[in-house]
Amino acid sequence: MNAKLKRTIWCWLALSPLIVIVLFPFAVMLCTAFKPADEIFVYPARWLPVHWRWENFVEMWDAANFGVALKNSCVISFLSTSLALAVSVPAAYALARFPFTGRGVYRQFLLVTQMLSPILLVVGLFRLAAMIPYGNGNLVDSKLGVIVSYAAFNIAFAVWMLSSYFQTVPRDLEESAWLEGCGRTKAVFKVFLPLAVPAIVVTAIFTFISAWNEFAVVYTLIRSPENKTLTVQVTDMVAGKYTVEWHLVMAATLCATLPVSVVFAWLQRYLVKGLALGAVK
Template sequence: MTRKAKRSALCWLGLSPLLIVVLFPYATMLSTALKRKDEIFQFETTWLPDSLYFGNFIELFANRGFGRALLNSLYISFGATLVSLAVALPAAYALSRLRVPGKGTFRTYLLVTQLISPIVLIVGLFRLFAYLGMINDLNALVFAHSAFYMAFAVWMLQSYFDTIPKDLEEAAWMDGASRLKSFRRVFLPLCLPGIAVTSLFTFVNSWNEYAMSLTILREGSLQTAPVKIAFLTGTLYETEWNIIMAATLVATVPVAIVFASIQSYLIRGLSLGGVK
């Protein structure tokens, strides 16, 4: 075994307790989701089911309307991420590259806004969207989520933009490029890692949001995945853990896919920044 392989094996050995702690909830969800209801409440529980049972997932999508809830959450999360980035990118660039009066005070204000919980403003938001006729409208949550997470996106992107040397843009200007062209051709490829991380945080926060979704979306067909899972816990006189675990497992898949795709995008962004 080479020295590099030994070092890698030692690293994995040291991380194995943490890996077990992280993967344990997912193993529990998968084991419960693949069991029948009567098998879950047996006195002697086992990790592996007697036979793989996919009826929980069929019940979840065919009779509980969870597929619609997933689509609603995806629409809201992607929409909030795009709107936040559309505003945060030029705002963060202006704070990082232009002379803006009161820049330090504005950055402090952005940070202080993150101390306010969205649930404090639920009543005001509900009255606002009711006045605009946007109750039971998915776009209302897109705007609400983007408004709450936009300050964090600006603050995070501006901190990352400050680490990029200004000499690269100045060289592009000397070659005849405009500020917009240098931003698109030179600055933006170097910012891809920061944009990817900010997008990931915004998407995950919007995906997990519960209070505003429960308040503004009143119809069952418009419920998001977290609200739908919460409603599954109160069915009749029993808790259907097999259905709940199947729903929770399915709800983690889009976040895992987004993270995996952005992780590869991070590496590509770093390589672009290093080469160009």
């Protein structure tokens, strides 16, 4: 057994307690999602169901209005992430490349804003959304209001994270492109942004997950069932219920975590590709 294999085994053994702790809630959720209702609170407790009930997912889809909520979560998360990146990438580039008075203080200000929880601002945000006209009413109970709110909450984090990475990209590469006849804008798109792909992908992952999991803002702004996201719909299956159907709740929670896992796995492949591209450049 070579030294590399030994080191790998010891690393996995050291990480195994943490892996068990992280995966334990998901194991409980998976097993409960396939149990009939009369097998959930049996004594002694059983991990695996005696009768596997695949119909739980069909019943959950109707009970939680899961299809509509899934569509709303996808639309809101993707659009808020795109809007946040569209604003953050130019701002982070300017912060990294153009010196100005108070730049260090501004970076610290961006970091301080991350210490504020969105729940502290929901009352003011609701009043602001109620004041802004949109369609036949205002931004309350509209997906646009939630999208803009999520993007606004994530812009500071995205700028702070991207600017730190952008500063590590050598300025000489852009200057070489200028000498070859590229303008500043063309050099940014042809030289700088390909090298910044890893940071942009990582920032997009964090922004998407933050928008997908957010609860306080969407619960405050959204009223109608056709605009609710998965976090609100799953909560409505528990809150205010005299009898909670935990097998359906766990089935809905399991299905709600799958899109985030798929997006993360898909973007992780592009993350590795971006790292290799940056190394070749």
